[in-house]
Amino acid sequence: MTLATSRPAVVLVSGGLDSATVLALARQQGFQCYALSFDYGQRHRFELEAAARVAAAHRVERHITVPLDLRAFGGSALTDEIAVPKDRGDAEMSEGIPITYVPARNTIFLSVALGWAEVLGASDLFIGVNAVDYSGYPDCRPEFIAAFEQLANLATKSGVEGTACWRVHAPLISLTKGEIIRLGLSHGVDYGLTHSCYDPDPAGRACGHCDSCRLRLKGFADAGIPDPAPYAP
16 A cells, blocks of 8 residues: 655665665655665676666656765775676575675665755665675674664754654565565566676676576576576577
């Protein structure tokens, strides 16, 4: 059931299937959605084209892509000259923090979202983090979301003055990829618009072997639905 909130909210939209699902959920709840993406020097910049497609499909109020080049300090296979791990098994993916972790990425992104939201008079942020089928990133855990929500209420003018109670919505955090896909399809998400691969070919086709591709493919298999993304031969 759609709630007639008509409140503004900033939704982080990467172009992947999780953020596309979260955007659809925020829209379904009646929020006026302002989509925020980042050109952070990621090697998989095709996701920015996907983010624009997803934002347009969901008729957001505005979509901003912020240039924020995290290659300046590197430290990740997504922003540095480091090979993207391929063909890792489930056990290997569940152990430790992988080299595709971008240092403090979600903290940085949510901080920028917080600034824009305060300008908009919003007090709701949406992010597609997931703590079930994910690659071991520390900034995808419920503890992180709760801590950032507390920070938002301490660090903003509206929070200090008591004119807003900030909420960080992470509706997918306890769902598997298969459950996320089924949920998104029930809300009309077109996953053919999305991009998940960490190491696409020059044409933007997914490699099918990186952690992100493997998690995505497993999710579609669990949902019993073919993945509409193009994959390199």
